[in-house]
Amino acid sequence: MEKEERSIYRHISGKKLIAFAIIPFVVLTAMILFLFSPIGQSFLNSGVPMPEVTIEKIEFQEGRIVAFIRNTGPVDITVAQADINDRIQLAAIEPSRSLPRLTEAQVIIPFPWNPAEPYEVGITTSDGARFSKNVEAAAQVLTPNVEQVLLFAIIGAYVGIIPIMIGLLWYPFIRRLNTNKYNFFLSLTAGLLVFLGIDAVLESNEIISENVAAIFNGQVLIVMVVIVSFLVLLYASETLTQRAAKKSVSANYSTSSLSSSSASTTSQQQQELIKPLAISLMIAIGIGLHNFGEGLAISAAVLLGKAALGTFLIVGFTLHNTTEGLAIVAPIAKSGQVMIRKLIVMGFIAGAPTIAGAWIGGFLYSPLAAVIFLSVGAGAIFQVVYSIVSWISHTSSRNRKSLINASTIAGFAIGMLIMYTTGLLI
Amino acid sequence: MAILTTGFVLSSFNQSSVKAQDHSKKGIVGEHTPGYNLLETVGDVLDPISFNSAEKAIIDPMHYLREFNYGRVSTLSDGVVLREFTLIASDNKVKEISPGIFYNVWTFNGTIPGPTLRATEGDLIRINFINNGSKFHSIHTHGIHKAEMDGVFEGIAPGGKFTYEFIAQPFGVFPYHCHMQPLEEHISHGLYGVYIVDPKTPRPLADEMVMVMNGYDTDFDTENNFYTVNGIPYYYMEHPIQIEQDRLVRVYLVNMLEFDPINNFHLHANMYQLYRSGTNLVPDEYTDMVTMSQGERGILEFKYKFPGQYMFHAHKTEFAEKGWMGLFFVKDSKAPQSNFDDVNDNNTTSSIVYSQNRSKFNLEEVSK
Numbered sequence: 001m002e003k004e005e006r007s008i009y010r011h012i013s014g015k016k017l018i019a020f021a022i023i024p025f026v027v028l029t030a031m032i033l034f035l036f037s038p039i040g041q042s043f044l045n046s047g048v049p050m051p052e053v054t055i056e057k058i059e060f061q062e063g064r065i066v067a068f069i070r071n072t073g074p075v076d077i078t079v080a081q082a083d084i085n086d087r088i089q090l091a092a093i094e095p096s097r098s099l100p101r102l103t104e105a106q107v108i109i110p111f112p113w114n115p116a117e118p119y120e121v122g123i124t125t126s127d128g129a130r131f132s133k134n135v136e137a138a139a140q141v142l143t144p145n146v147e148q149v150l151l152f153a154i155i156g157a158y159v160g161i162i163p164i165m166i167g168l169l170w171y172p173f174i175r176r177l178n179t180n181k182y183n184f185f186l187s188l189t190a191g192l193l194v195f196l197g198i199d200a201v202l203e204s205n206e207i208i209s210e211n212v213a214a215i216f217n218g219q220v221l222i223v224m225v226v227i228v229s230f231l232v233l234l235y236a237s238e239t240l241t242q243r244a245a246k247k248s249v250s251a252n253y254s255t256s257s258l259s260s261s262s263a264s265t266t267s268q269q270q271q272e273l274i275k276p277l278a279i280s281l282m283i284a285i286g287i288g289l290h291n292f293g294e295g296l297a298i299s300a301a302v303l304l305g306k307a308a309l310g311t312f313l314i315v316g317f318t319l320h321n322t323t324e325g326l327a328i329v330a331p332i333a334k335s336g337q338v339m340i341r342k343l344i345v346m347g348f349i350a351g352a353p354t355i356a357g358a359w360i361g362g363f364l365y366s367p368l369a370a371v372i373f374l375s376v377g378a379g380a381i382f383q384v385v386y387s388i389v390s391w392i393s394h395t396s397s398r399n400r401k402s403l404i405n406a407s408t409i410a411g412f413a414i415g416m417l418i419m420y421t422t423g424l425l426i
Numbered sequence: 427m428a429i430l431t432t433g434f435v436l437s438s439f440n441q442s443s444v445k446a447q448d449h450s451k452k453g454i455v456g457e458h459t460p461g462y463n464l465l466e467t468v469g470d471v472l473d474p475i476s477f478n479s480a481e482k483a484i485i486d487p488m489h490y491l492r493e494f495n496y497g498r499v500s501t502l503s504d505g506v507v508l509r510e511f512t513l514i515a516s517d518n519k520v521k522e523i524s525p526g527i528f529y530n531v532w533t534f535n536g537t538i539p540g541p542t543l544r545a546t547e548g549d550l551i552r553i554n555f556i557n558n559g560s561k562f563h564s565i566h567t568h569g570i571h572k573a574e575m576d577g578v579f580e581g582i583a584p585g586g587k588f589t590y591e592f593i594a595q596p597f598g599v600f601p602y603h604c605h606m607q608p609l610e611e612h613i614s615h616g617l618y619g620v621y622i623v624d625p626k627t628p629r630p631l632a633d634e635m636v637m638v639m640n641g642y643d644t645d646f647d648t649e650n651n652f653y654t655v656n657g658i659p660y661y662y663m664e665h666p667i668q669i670e671q672d673r674l675v676r677v678y679l680v681n682m683l684e685f686d687p688i689n690n691f692h693l694h695a696n697m698y699q700l701y702r703s704g705t706n707l708v709p710d711e712y713t714d715m716v717t718m719s720q721g722e723r724g725i726l727e728f729k730y731k732f733p734g735q736y737m738f739h740a741h742k743t744e745f746a747e748k749g750w751m752g753l754f755f756v757k758d759s760k761a762p763q764s765n766f767d768d769v770n771d772n773n774t775t776s777s778i779v780y781s782q783n784r785s786k787f788n789l790e791e792v793s794k
Contacts, residue, residue, distance in 0.1 A: 063462070064465065079472065079526075080472065080524075080525065081472055081474050081526060081527065082472050086744075087744070087747040088474045088652075088659075088747065088749065089474075090455050090471070090472070090473060090475075091471075091472040092455045092471050092472065093469050095468070095469050096469055097469070097470040108455075108465060108467065110462040110464075111462070127527075127529075127644075128528070128642070128644020130651060
């Protein structure tokens with residue numbers, strides 16, 4: 001059978017091969033053109049297409065409110081009127097009142113708004129349908145100046161970098177632990193991270209459902225980004241460890257004439273050293289992406305003028321992030337040499353994105369970008385959890401122990417509990 | 427009502443002398459509105475007051491204001507005056523009810539509100555009703571009449587006809603409306619109008635006008651998106667009603683608002699005599715504020731002592747800020763005569779109620 005088929009295909013000439021490649025496209029094009037033709041349309045016109053407008057963002061500027069809207073429905077629309085708190089207002093729309101599918105516009109409404117008061121902005125289309133969005137508390141949109149940039153940088157450092165550095169100080173303490181206790185801390189880290197990963201996914205989902213139109217398939221986007229970033233980071237970390245291991249092996253070859261068996265032991269030893277370092281780095285990156293989201297949240301709260309909430313967020317994240325330092329430290333704690341400089345670098349990798357998040361959240365917030373960052377963070381975190389678990393199982397099997405034991409389970413559970421408890425402060 | 431007067435409405439009013447009403451060209455927003463920022467835009471202006479073109483508008487409120495239809499008049503052998511009217515229901519048209527907003531209107535004779543029918547107490551009213559719509563419709567007139575003329579149990583099928591006949595009694599001001607189920611739907615889509623019965627001894631001569639308070643629920647959430655007097659939000663803000671100093675003004679006011687339990691009429695810088703339901707010749711109240719429930723109505727009489735511009739609006743400010751506001755422009759009687767036509771002196775307009783070209787705007791004429 002297979003041979004016959006193969007012989008048939010062998011007879012196909014180059015030209016025919018190209019034709020076979022092109023025909024699907026031609027047929028598809030014809031089908032699509034037919035569906036859009038008057039005949040095709042007459043077949044399909046059974047329902048009434050409902051217009052849909054999504055208000056993606058509302059900005060409070062000096063003496064005016066600006067709504068960023070997008071036509072997210074199946075038909076072209078014309079915007080007819082605008083309102084504030086369901087009271088009709090004179091307004092301008094740029095670039096134009098007619099919005100073809102998926103295009104966007106800014107509706108600029110002169111309005112003497114009051115800070116910290118809630119507002120609802122409504123957009124009415126030519127068929128009388130009204131679309132609205134609420135803002136909990138009006139706050140002047142920030143324009144980046146030195147003061148603001150510094151303020152957010154200080155908040156970011158306070159929340160991100162300092163607590164993580166404090167957490168890193170547990171390094172010597174964890175080094176001295178026996179395997180059981182060490183595994184407890186590794187599992188604890190996994191627990192912390194799982195909580196953060198779930199939190200990031202839920203947070204993304206919340207942003208998606210409140211700010212991003214259904215047409216972008218937000219939930220699918222989150223899952224997709226989480227999976228893709230998980231896979232990419234998994235691939236990256238595997239290659240990283242392998243390459244590092246190879247390098248050290250070849251280096252050994254050149255310096256000494258060791259037998260192949262001793263070379264493999266050296267490589268294994270190297271791996272014992274490199275793998276935890278890679279895991280720590282991955283944890284730092286994952287936490288960094290997560291902290292980016294924290295930065296967004298803090299500056300959003302500060303922006304909204306919610307001073308109390310902002311303070312609680314800062315206190316909460318500060319406590320919360322100290323445990324993140326612990327997560328970075330745990331994998332490398334047993335790996336022989338003390339790597340203070342590397343630790344500090346990783347602390348920065350994990351903490352500095354908080355500052356970037358605060359800036360972006362404060363100055364150019366985009367819900368879609370925030371969701372993507374958070375989802376990448378979640379994917380990274382899950383990849384790290386995977387690495388930790390395989391690392392624990394690796395060390396346990398060396399000690400002839402099962403992965404599932406009292407210390408790992410307790411660690412995992414307590415890790416999540418710690419996150420939940422410190423999360424309550426936020 | 428400081429809130430209202432600081433609204434954007436002033437900006438349009440100050441431009442009311444302009445003839446071309448094309449405000450949605452690139453331009454400036456909030457030009458004359460105190461407390462509001464001036465905004466220049468390269469995009470479009472979303473103006474809730476001015477129509478680009480009047481052709482698709484549901485009604486010409488200025489024309490409607492003082493148009494009284496007395497019917498085709500003839501005298502029967504027993505001396506009774508017969509007034510014949512024709513009302514045609516339709517329910518398939520889409521009209522502009524506010525600038526840029528298109529709504530499936532259900533109408534009597536093509537406008538919201540439908541034509542004002544007027545008779546004298548004791549006249550015989552004959553309404554030839556034609557249902558040109560796709561649903562059952564009827565005419566239910568308030569007043570005293572026989573059960574079979576009540577327009578409730580006998581729905582007229584699409585394409586059907588019916589003749590309502592009754593004696594005009596008592597004198598007063600009444601709504602008429604479709605009474606088919608679902609009633610709220612039939613009324614909120616626009617099937618209503620005003621029916622006035624004059625007392626046998628006419629009321630004193632005055633500048634008379636009709637005002638129907640209504641609303642539109644364009645997104646079908648049982649809440650009105652727009653509120654108006656005489657069918658178009660803010661219309662009389664841009665086109666103030668011209669009246670004369672010291673001359674008696676008589677407003678036949680009817681509340682046809684659906685969904686909201688009350689509506690009201692507040693007159694600025696003046697007081698009016700209120701005749702509830704218009705069924706008495708002695709005023710019930712001297713006030714500047716009347717609140718009416720659905721279907722409630724009355725006659726308001728007032729004179730302006732001083733020339734100038736005066737607002738009138740719902741004192742339920744939500745309604746005002748969604749379109750139910752207007753202006754009287756009181757002309758200085760000592761100033762040289764303007765070319766203002768007194769429409770009231772020959773208020774016998776068309777003898778045939780049904781005229782299709784009623785809803786034409788004539789913006790130039792109005793804004794003179």
